[in-house]
Amino acid sequence: MVSSTIGLWLLTAGIVSAKTCYNTTIEVPVSSRNAVFNGIKTPVTNQDATAFALNATRQGGNFTETALTGYATVSGHYNISAQYCVPNKPTSDGVNLQILTHGVGFDKTYWDLPFNNYNYSYVDYALSRGYHTLSYDRLGLGNSSHGEPKNEIQSFLEVEALAQITRLIRNGSVPGINQKPSKVIHVGHSFGSAQTYALSAKYPDLSDALVLTGFSLNASYNSLFLAGANFQQARLNRAVVDRKTSNYSLGYLTNANSGNNEYLFFYPEHFDPKILAFAEQTKQPVTVGELLTIASVPSGSEFTGPVFVIDGANDLPFCGGDCTATGGTATSIAAGVKLAFPSTKAFSAYIQPNTGHGLNLHYNATAGYKQIADFLQQHGFGKK
Numbered sequence: 227m228v229s230s231t232i233g234l235w236l237l238t239a240g241i242v243s244a245k246t247c248y249n250t251t252i253e254v255p256v257s258s259r260n261a262v263f264n265g266i267k268t269p270v271t272n273q274d275a276t277a278f279a280l281n282a283t284r285q286g287g288n289f290t291e292t293a294l295t296g297y298a299t300v301s302g303h304y305n306i307s308a309q310y311c312v313p314n315k316p317t318s319d320g321v322n323l324q325i326l327t328h329g330v331g332f333d334k335t336y337w338d339l340p341f342n343n344y345n346y347s348y349v350d351y352a353l354s355r356g357y358h359t360l361s362y363d364r365l366g367l368g369n370s371s372h373g374e375p376k377n378e379i380q381s382f383l384e385v386e387a388l389a390q391i392t393r394l395i396r397n398g399s400v401p402g403i404n405q406k407p408s409k410v411i412h413v414g415h416s417f418g419s420a421q422t423y424a425l426s427a428k429y430p431d432l433s434d435a436l437v438l439t440g441f442s443l444n445a446s447y448n449s450l451f452l453a454g455a456n457f458q459q460a461r462l463n464r465a466v467v468d469r470k471t472s473n474y475s476l477g478y479l480t481n482a483n484s485g486n487n488e489y490l491f492f493y494p495e496h497f498d499p500k501i502l503a504f505a506e507q508t509k510q511p512v513t514v515g516e517l518l519t520i521a522s523v524p525s526g527s528e529f530t531g532p533v534f535v536i537d538g539a540n541d542l543p544f545c546g547g548d549c550t551a552t553g554g555t556a557t558s559i560a561a562g563v564k565l566a567f568p569s570t571k572a573f574s575a576y577i578q579p580n581t582g583h584g585l586n587l588h589y590n591a592t593a594g595y596k597q598i599a600d601f602l603q604q605h606g607f608g609k610k
């Protein structure tokens with residue numbers, strides 16, 4: 227018995243949205259070769275969090291290398307909190323499933339924001355184009371299992387968790403999800419895109435198509451993210467502490483306040499100020515182990531299926547505020563991702579205007595969702 231589903235499926239049948247969603251917890255065995263970062267201590271105070279940021283942004287340095295003392299296998303059984311959504315009018319053809327992996331600062335609700343009656347919901351739009359969706363809290367965060375923040379909860383372990391969830395759902399082993407998908411599209415945002423990309427390099431057979439949102443392979447602007455967050459301990463941060471369901475150990479960091487949240491994820495004058503307040507109230511942390519492994523992705527992927535990249539034109543962490551810049555090697559920083567996919571049969575990069583890094587939180591978000599679904603449809607997925 228390698229997996230089980232805990233408890234009952236919780237059914238949320240919304241009146242406002244034409245969808246039926248099931249909440250569940252999937253218990254999976256996960257094992258990965260993790261980095262051992264014993265060259266540094268886990269930051270345990272707010273001053274340590276700032277010291278960590280200073281270390282990680284020092285020019286000419288590579289703090290991941292400074293911290294790295296070796297590698298070790300990390301294995302465990304972990305709970306993954308997931309939401310599976312189906313349209314109220316199911317399609318008769320095979321199920322095309324999108325597996326949605328969120329980025330830093332968010333949880334699975336990034337894809338199905340309840341804000342303003344779900345009119346920013348990526349899930350609602352995907353369902354209207356014929357998909358089923360599975361969104362989940364990345365391992366270590368939200369209602370998924372938490373863990374030790376330096377040597378355990380790292381990108382490597384999370385990619386293996388994504389692979390396990392995908393295998394289970396592909397072979398119909400998640401109780402309550404009756405239909406095996408005929409096609410699986412992995413969709414990521416930001417760090418979730420980095421993990422989706424890494425998954426495609428390691429296990430190319432698990433995906434039929436990839437959508438990488440808020441992503442590039444230009445690491446030049448990482449330090450703007452690390453500095454702009456003004457990291458504090460999540461455990462000591464009012465917006466996180468106020469939520470009774472959050473319980474993070476020291477070494478889980480969060481942006482200090484809504485000004486930092488705006489700097490990292492938003493493009494001014496193109497979002498509802500209330501959605502910034504909402505994002506700040508519901509923000510999720512990041513572990514130091516994640517921050518030290520965000521850039522630890524393979525240099526290329528032999529994935530052969532279609533790949534779509536979409537970035538906000540004004541994305542800060544992956545484009546330094548301008549994704550239309552050439553990136554030195556391609557027509558734009560977003561288009562530069564193609565170099566990492568030498569075997570893809572179809573690649574397209576799109577730059578969504580008037581949008582920062584958190585694409586789904588801007589006024590024009592749904593027009594971007596349409597670009598994604600139109601690309602996929604051209605390659606045989608979903609419907610008009």
Ligand SMILES: *[C@@H]1O[C@H](CO)[C@@H](O)[C@H](O)[C@H]1NC(C)=O
Pocket residue numbers: 236237238249309334335
């Ligand atoms: C299911 O989870 C979502 C958050 O992802 C939450 O808003 C909703 O209330 C949950 N539904 C139930 C029935 O627990």
Ligand SMILES: *[C@@H]1O[C@H](CO)[C@@H](O)[C@H](O)[C@H]1NC(C)=O
Pocket residue numbers: 265266267268269274275277278281292
């Ligand atoms: C900062 O880096 C130094 C070594 O360069 C290390 O001794 C120290 O623990 C680091 N501090 C944090 C909080 O990362």
Ligand SMILES: *[C@@H]1O[C@H](CO)[C@@H](O)[C@H](O)[C@H]1NC(C)=O
Pocket residue numbers: 288289290291294522
């Ligand atoms: C920094 O060091 C890590 C660990 O040795 C390595 O994987 C990574 O490629 C280095 N990054 C850069 C930009 O050189």
Ligand SMILES: *[C@@H]1O[C@H](CO)[C@@H](O)[C@H](O)[C@H]1NC(C)=O
Pocket residue numbers: 232251253303304305371
């Ligand atoms: C998963 O959650 C269930 C229910 O809360 C709990 O009994 C079980 O111990 C958890 N498993 C892990 C690996 O945390």
Ligand SMILES: *[C@@H]1O[C@H](CO)[C@@H](O)[C@H](O)[C@H]1NC(C)=O
Pocket residue numbers: 342345346588589590591592
């Ligand atoms: C959501 O609704 C508001 C008005 O209530 C509108 O201004 C905005 O453009 C809508 N956003 C999306 C993503 O549909």
Ligand SMILES: *[C@@H]1O[C@H](CO)[C@@H](O)[C@H](O)[C@H]1NC(C)=O
Pocket residue numbers: 307333334335363368369471
């Ligand atoms: C996590 O669980 C709590 C209830 O325990 C629920 O209120 C909340 O919506 C859940 N969050 C997510 C992201 O699933």
Ligand SMILES: *[C@@H]1O[C@H](CO)[C@@H](O)[C@H](O)[C@H]1NC(C)=O
Pocket residue numbers: 228390393394397399
């Ligand atoms: C489903 O996938 C899991 C994970 O790889 C595997 O352990 C299990 O045996 C598979 N089950 C079936 C019915 O194929």
Ligand SMILES: *[C@@H]1O[C@H](CO)[C@@H](O)[C@H](O)[C@H]1NC(C)=O
Pocket residue numbers: 473474475
């Ligand atoms: C939060 O986690 C700590 C251990 O890190 C534990 O002592 C405490 O009981 C937990 N609190 C809740 C409300 O789960």
Ligand SMILES: *[C@@H]1O[C@H](CO)[C@@H](O)[C@H](O)[C@H]1NC(C)=O
Pocket residue numbers: 443444445446546551552553554555559
């Ligand atoms: C990143 O993009 C900038 C242009 O905005 C370019 O000057 C730089 O060479 C790029 N870096 C890499 C590593 O591609």
Ligand SMILES: *[C@@H]1O[C@H](CO)[C@@H](O)[C@H](O)[C@H]1NC(C)=O
Pocket residue numbers: 577578579580590593594597
């Ligand atoms: C909204 O997005 C669409 C699709 O990318 C784009 O064509 C349009 O110009 C955008 N509108 C604004 C006001 O940015």
